[in-house]
Amino acid sequence: MEFGDYLERTRQQATALRAAAVAAGPEAEVPTCPGWTVHRLVRHIARVQAQVVLALDADAAGEAPRTERPPEDWDELLAFWDGQVDTMLTELARRGSGAPAWAFAGFSGTAFWARRQAHETAIHRLDAEHAAHGDDVPHLVFDSEFAADGADEVLTIMVARFPAQVTGTVLVHAADAGRAWLVTLTTGAPPVVGKATDIDTDASLVGTADAVYRALWKRPSTALVNGDPALVAALRTP
Structure with missing residues (x-):
């Protein structure tokens, strides 16, 4: 953008x-x-x-x-x-x-x-x-470009600020935007965020860019979590 x-x-x-x-x-x-x-x-x-x-x-x-x-x-x-x-x-x-x-x-x-x-x-x-x-908030508030940019910002700037408390890999996929990130968590070290080159990960967070954006900020979301949910929860934000 x-x-x-x-x-x-x-x-x-x-x-x-x-x-x-x-x-x-x-x-x-x-x-x-x-x-x-x-x-x-x-x-x-x-x-x-x-x-x-x-x-x-x-x-x-x-x-x-x-x-x-x-x-x-x-x-x-x-x-x-x-x-x-x-x-x-x-x-x-x-x-x-x-x-x-x-x-x-x-x-x-x-x-x-x-x-x-x-x-x-x-x-x-x-x-x-x-x-x-209350819960009556539309599922698609943000367009895919903006929401995918927000997902990128939260992963590469916000999440990357905090040392991980668990070890594993998470695939984050904003399907409608065609964007995906691989987050590598190592206990005691800042998360490493890069382009997703492998879908064989320990956990995944998948949905529309809007849903992924909300989920990364721990807001109500329709994004789907697969694999170990503790790894997705470990993507910390301020």
């Missing part, structure tokens, strides 16, 4: 997240994030995107920028978040894909943040949808 596509997707997902959050109400529980209310969900995404705004001017090799606490009042919180989304997307568009910026996990730059925020916003949009509609 191109840089501009990520910015457009972030705007679309933020709009959908906001609508679902308002429909659910601030006190509604978020079943996909146990212990969270919609108010906490919106404060989380607002604070994350406020940090991204600061990260764009922070030393790429320095410490994480510290953000102010978003407002507690619901209406003020929504207005604060609206402002952060607008500023973040405006600044990313102005700077373009090759500008420096602080980021976590050994990455940096505006291109990283454009992709990361498209998927951060999309997954939390799902959380807001589940808060508003």
Whole structure:
């Protein structure tokens, strides 16, 4: 996906997240994030995107920028978040894909943040949808290109950050996108993620790109798990 596509997707997902959050109400529980209310969900995404705004001017090799606490009042919180989304997307568009910026996990730059925020916003949009509609959330919310890109991001950036606690191999296959990944887990070492060249693995996660994307983020999904489910569960995310 191109840089501009990520910015457009972030705007679309933020709009959908906001609508679902308002429909659910601030006190509604978020079943996909146990212990969270919609108010906490919106404060989380607002604070994350406020940090991204600061990260764009922070030393790429320095410490994480510290953000102010978003407002507690619901209406003020929504207005604060609206402002952060607008500023973040405006600044990313102005700077373009090759500008420096602080980021976590050994990455940096505006291109990283454009992709990361498209998927951060999309997954939390799902959380807001589940808060508003329970289990009655469509199985195909995300198109195959975007969802497959999200699966790639979570595997190659998020999952790869955490040392594995088990040993084995997992095939991840987003069938409708024609994308597949082989994840090799070795206890105590970061997972190794590459192209799938062998389907003879200890476990597999298979479905539409949308379903695989949700399953990797531990959200309700129709993806199928075969083989050892503990290996699929071991694909850790923040």
